[in-house]
Amino acid sequence: MKQISFTLNGKPVSLKVKGEESLLTIIRIYLEQTGTKYGCGIGECGACTVIMDNEAVRSCMILAEDIEGKEIISIEGLSSEGKLHVLQEVFISHDALQCGFCTSGMIMNAYGLLLQSLNPSREEIIEAMESNLCRCGAYNRIVDAIETTSNEIPKKVKL
Amino acid sequence: MRTAINKEELYSRRRFLKNLGGGVVVVFCLGEMSFSSLFAQNHPSLKDLDFNAYLRVKEDGRVDCFTGKIEMGQGIVTSLPQVVAEELEVSIYDIDMIMGDTELCPYDRGTWGSLTTRFIDPVLRAAAAEAREVLLDLAAEHFRLNKTDLQVKQGVISVKNDSFKKISYAELTKGKKVVRSLANKPEIKKAKDFKLIGKPIRSLDAEAKVTGRAKYSGDILLPGMVHATVVRPKVFGSKKIKVDASKLSDFDGVQLVEKGNLVAVVHSDPEVSKQAAKSVQVTWDAPVAKTNQESIFQYLESTINKNKIFETEGDLELGKQDSTIYKEATYHDGYKAHASIETHVATCYFEGDKVTIWASTQSPFGTRSSVARALQMPAEKVHVKQIFLGGGFGGKSNSQQSVEAATISKLCGKPVQLVWSRKEEFMYDNFRTAAVVKVAGGVDSKGELKVWDFDIYCAGTRGTELFYTIPNKRIRFFNQGGVHSFGTGAWRAPGNNTTTFARESHIDVVAHAAGINPLTFRLNNLKSKEMIETLKLAAKTFGFNKEKTSGYGYGIALGQDAGTLVAMIAEVFVDKETGEVQPIRVVCAQDMGQVVNPHGATLQTEGGITMGIGYALYEEIEFDGGKINTTNFNRYEITRFSKTPKIECVFIDKMDAKPQGGGEPAIICVGASIANAVYDACGARVNRMPITPERILAAIS
Numbered sequence: 131m132k133q134i135s136f137t138l139n140g141k142p143v144s145l146k147v148k149g150e151e152s153l154l155t156i157i158r159i160y161l162e163q164t165g166t167k168y169g170c171g172i173g174e175c176g177a178c179t180v181i182m183d184n185e186a187v188r189s190c191m192i193l194a195e196d197i198e199g200k201e202i203i204s205i206e207g208l209s210s211e212g213k214l215h216v217l218q219e220v221f222i223s224h225d226a227l228q229c230g231f232c233t234s235g236m237i238m239n240a241y242g243l244l245l246q247s248l249n250p251s252r253e254e255i256i257e258a259m260e261s262n263l264c265r266c267g268a269y270n271r272i273v274d275a276i277e278t279t280s281n282e283i284p285k286k287v288k289l
Numbered sequence: 290m291r292t293a294i295n296k297e298e299l300y301s302r303r304r305f306l307k308n309l310g311g312g313v314v315v316v317f318c319l320g321e322m323s324f325s326s327l328f329a330q331n332h333p334s335l336k337d338l339d340f341n342a343y344l345r346v347k348e349d350g351r352v353d354c355f356t357g358k359i360e361m362g363q364g365i366v367t368s369l370p371q372v373v374a375e376e377l378e379v380s381i382y383d384i385d386m387i388m389g390d391t392e393l394c395p396y397d398r399g400t401w402g403s404l405t406t407r408f409i410d411p412v413l414r415a416a417a418a419e420a421r422e423v424l425l426d427l428a429a430e431h432f433r434l435n436k437t438d439l440q441v442k443q444g445v446i447s448v449k450n451d452s453f454k455k456i457s458y459a460e461l462t463k464g465k466k467v468v469r470s471l472a473n474k475p476e477i478k479k480a481k482d483f484k485l486i487g488k489p490i491r492s493l494d495a496e497a498k499v500t501g502r503a504k505y506s507g508d509i510l511l512p513g514m515v516h517a518t519v520v521r522p523k524v525f526g527s528k529k530i531k532v533d534a535s536k537l538s539d540f541d542g543v544q545l546v547e548k549g550n551l552v553a554v555v556h557s558d559p560e561v562s563k564q565a566a567k568s569v570q571v572t573w574d575a576p577v578a579k580t581n582q583e584s585i586f587q588y589l590e591s592t593i594n595k596n597k598i599f600e601t602e603g604d605l606e607l608g609k610q611d612s613t614i615y616k617e618a619t620y621h622d623g624y625k626a627h628a629s630i631e632t633h634v635a636t637c638y639f640e641g642d643k644v645t646i647w648a649s650t651q652s653p654f655g656t657r658s659s660v661a662r663a664l665q666m667p668a669e670k671v672h673v674k675q676i677f678l679g680g681g682f683g684g685k686s687n688s689q690q691s692v693e694a695a696t697i698s699k700l701c702g703k704p705v706q707l708v709w710s711r712k713e714e715f716m717y718d719n720f721r722t723a724a725v726v727k728v729a730g731g732v733d734s735k736g737e738l739k740v741w742d743f744d745i746y747c748a749g750t751r752g753t754e755l756f757y758t759i760p761n762k763r764i765r766f767f768n769q770g771g772v773h774s775f776g777t778g779a780w781r782a783p784g785n786n787t788t789t790f791a792r793e794s795h796i797d798v799v800a801h802a803a804g805i806n807p808l809t810f811r812l813n814n815l816k817s818k819e820m821i822e823t824l825k826l827a828a829k830t831f832g833f834n835k836e837k838t839s840g841y842g843y844g845i846a847l848g849q850d851a852g853t854l855v856a857m858i859a860e861v862f863v864d865k866e867t868g869e870v871q872p873i874r875v876v877c878a879q880d881m882g883q884v885v886n887p888h889g890a891t892l893q894t895e896g897g898i899t900m901g902i903g904y905a906l907y908e909e910i911e912f913d914g915g916k917i918n919t920t921n922f923n924r925y926e927i928t929r930f931s932k933t934p935k936i937e938c939v940f941i942d943k944m945d946a947k948p949q950g951g952g953e954p955a956i957i958c959v960g961a962s963i964a965n966a967v968y969d970a971c972g973a974r975v976n977r978m979p980i981t982p983e984r985i986l987a988a989i990s
């Protein structure tokens with residue numbers, strides 16, 4: 131067992147781990163932030179997407195030993211002081227979800243995209259989101275939602 | 290069986306009445322049943338009992354609405370409050386949905402078959418209208434006035450002509466505990482008076498879902514809970530011979546649980562539980578493989594002889610003689626997974642002899658029965674709680690995971706969470722059945738359908754009644770138990786995706802053979818006036834007669850499901866070199882009677898079409914007998930962002946009609962509309978779904 135330290139949603143965390151545990155288990159079970167979901171466990175669905183050092187990653191594919199010193203943000207860390215993040219707002223206003231199980235992964239993946247480029251084109255959005263799966267079929271609305279943020283983000287929310 | 294169900298219902302109702310808090314409760318009973326008969330031992334008919342509803346106007350003026358249905362993304366958590374708010378004259382945001390809790394909600398068999406809007410809506414509307422009248426009665430007593438002197442708006446009852454005299458629902462119900470059921474049923478509103486029904490309402494649960502606050506079964510973390518991992522065989526249907534758990538001693542704190550064929554390991558850390566389970570060696574006796582994804586069709590056709598005639602008229606021979614064109618073809622459809630992004634999950638704990646369960650199930654009451662049966666305990670000792678589902682599509686109708694979790698919890702003496710891995714999900718999913726449909730159709734020199742012979746293997750007859758005028762026809766259904774190497778079950782509009790694919794592909798085949806445009810051909814041969822209207826609406830919205838560039842094709846398909854008529858037109862692009870298909874656009878016109886929430890209906894339609902692209906183009910389970918080779922999404926392609934066409938949904942305007950199904954119907958037409966569009970684009974007639982690039986290239990050459 132070894133001690134690892136990182137931050138989750140801005141709060142420092144220190145944990146004893148073996149090392150091969152997945153970041154998904156750490157977030158969901160050890161730290162009880164259950165907004166991040168399990169869908170496949172092999173990096174194929176995106177339900178477990180979180181941000182690690184400003185990049186969208188599949189938390190099911192990240193090992194505990196590789197998160198030392200990292201800054202991790204999960205869906206719970208996206209809204210601040212009770213105010214929804216603009217991505218959350220546009221997902222609501224476009225009704226870009228049905229069962230909601232893929233939703234936190236979708237939003238975090240989109241957040242990762244916006245961290246890279248503030249004004250993605252429709253094609254860029256589709257390309258960046260391609261590996262996130264939604265069985266309920268909310269894709270078109272998700273793209274529409276993300277597209278509208280390119281106008282809103284600069285004025286509304288600091289990333 | 291019937292007595293058993295009656296008992297369950299009686300239990301729910303008594304429990305409900307016992308648990309009542311303050312406020313005004315309206316118990317709504319269909320038919321002749323009176324309130325007092327709720328306590329009687331002998332219930333009238335089962336039918337009457339199924340569709341009862343409870344509403345409670347609480348002391349703070351908010352309204353609890355109880356239903357045994359569950360929310361899995363189909364949006365009833367929004368559309369049901371909409372009808373309640375309409376009749377009760379309150380804000381939709383003042384309604385709390387209490388769903389699928391077996392101790393609080395009226396008995397319900399399950400959320401499937403696009404039944405909720407058709408059968409629960411009218412009941413809830415009636416119950417809400419009744420509640421409104423009860424509140425008006427109370428207000429009339431309060432003001433010592435006639436009810437006709439009162440009016441109600443946004444949860445406030447006021448005296449007509451004297452708007453200072455008013456009382457809110459909250460004030461009326463404060464300190465009261467009134468349980469009522471009216472003998473004279475009040476009228477429900479007419480379409481012209483609707484304020485909410487027919488208006489687009491955005492999903493009420495969206496905020497909970499975008500913030501990660503919405504709780505699904507796996508998000509319930511209980512004190513002292515252990516995570517279970519079941520040791521599974523490689524082959525479905527294997528029997529356990531022996532267990533070697535000697536390596537388990539390498540893991541601190543694990544516990545082995547065994548009962549019959551169930552072998553599981555539990556630990557407080559899911560990672561340890563998973564590792565430890567891998568160390569357990571089980572010897573299994575596996576059934577011998579009889580089929581795989583290629584041989585299954587031949588096998589079904591040669592094995593199943595038993596059949597039932599579903600529809601028959603005229604004389605097939607005569608019809609054939611009358612036809613100048615006669616075409617036969619066989620259509621195939623492989624097994625499909627439900628592939629909800631949430632796998633099957635159950636979290637549960639025992640308190641004394643009672644178990645409480647959160648389960649991803651479309652049938653909380655069915656889960657209660659299955660767990661009670663498996664653990665040999667009375668149903669009232671099993672409490673299934675309300676929870677969000679991460680998709681269902683028919684795949685969460687059974688509740689194997691709940692039985693497993695409860696069994697394990699009982700044996701290990703701790704609260705248990707069981708989350709099926711994606712691999713387990715692919716093994717124990719009750720797949721949409723593989724199926725064969727053999728079709729023969731004939732057309733005379735005037736372009737009229739004369740004969741139709743339709744033999745369905747396994748897919749069932751839902752929605753197959755012919756809406757074309759054909760004087761000589763026969764529809765037969767061939768089926769037999771034990772032909773599948775694993776579980777099969779309902780998949781969003783069961784069977785109808787497959788049979789619609791076969792029928793509508795073949796309609797195109799005969800139309801083309803007769804040299805008639807598939808739109809004209811359908812319009813000329815349709816019997817149902819409503820279907821003609823629906824098709825015309827689709828064709829107009831799509832612009833069917835528009836020119837297209839090379840490589841692009843249009844395809845039509847018609848279908849009916851859950852009372853709704855569907856006309857779909859798809860546009861695709863086919864790359865003739867690679868056989869790759871790009872869906873471009875889909876227009877879907879539906880006659881679904883009254884559309885309660887056009888926005889919600891649009892979401893469901895878009896979702897169905899998007900999901901349907903998957904079964905049409907990509908999805909197929911690969912297997913050797915009970916060994917499922919498709920184990921995860923890397924081997925099971927579903928629709929993705931880039932493959933989602935532009936979608937337009939239009940509805941026939943029928944606000945005074947009864948509402949029909951909305952969650953399933955649209956998806957049934959996707960297979961055939963894509964198949965017909967592919968043919969139009971490149972001349973490849975593919976008779977087997979999914980319509981893969983290889984199959985397209987093979988059909989071209």
Ligand code: FES
Nearest residue numbers: 169170171176190
């Ligand atoms: S659970 Fe991590 S990508 Fe599917």
Ligand code: FES
Nearest residue numbers: 228229230264266
């Ligand atoms: S909303 Fe259900 S999987 Fe995307």
